[in-house]
Amino acid sequence: MPQITNPHDKFFKQTFSRVDVVQSFIEEVFPSDIRDKININSLKLTNGSFIDTDLSEHLADLVYDVEYAGEQATITLLFEHKSYQEDFPEWQLLRYMTNIWKEEQKQKKKSKIVIPIIIHHGKTAWKKVSMKNYFGNPSADLLRFLPEFDYLLFSLNDFEDYQIANFKNTFLSTAAMLLKHSRDRKEDFLRLESFLIENSKH
Secondary structure, rough: OOOOOOOOOOHHHHEEEEEHHHHHHHHHHOOOOOOOOOOEEEEEEEOOOOOOOOOOOOEEEHHHHEOOOOOOEEEEEOOOOOOOOOOOOHHHHHHHHHHHHHHHHHHHOOOOOOEEEEOOOOOOOOOOEEEEHHHHHHHHHHHHHOOOOOEEEEEHHHHOOHHHHHOOOOHHHHHHHHOOOOOOOHHHHHHHHHHHHHHOOO
């Protein structure tokens, strides 16, 4: 397992390693067209790490296998902890996804669809950028050579406090509230972060 260098990574991993938290997260905030096809009772946290050396300083990976509309899909929970727009997130995600598929190939397993998920709690807004924009909006005849794909983005700044407080899972609600306001009350965050991490072990 790669070393976690960001002090908040442990909190993220402890929180979203709990299946009940991820189940609630899916039920509360996922788009309905995807949520309705996921069998949340089949969620299984995989133990494998798919982060290579270059990415280990930036990403704390959590990968779940889950039944999706009668098939097997892989949901990748990818956490970004920056207070500014991440540069080229699609490139990082693509590399991350490729590592998953390479590992499946090594194990002679059928390749699964990966749903990348970014949870953002920075102060500034996160703006999605189409892959083609990185290349100066090339002509239509060249677009077929670009690996265009999408990812799910959840910015806690887009949720009002009362919405987060109303999450059915208390642990998820508390963790999300702490993350949203982590830079407002740093001492309170660190104290409650330690409390949540300790209690997540029980």
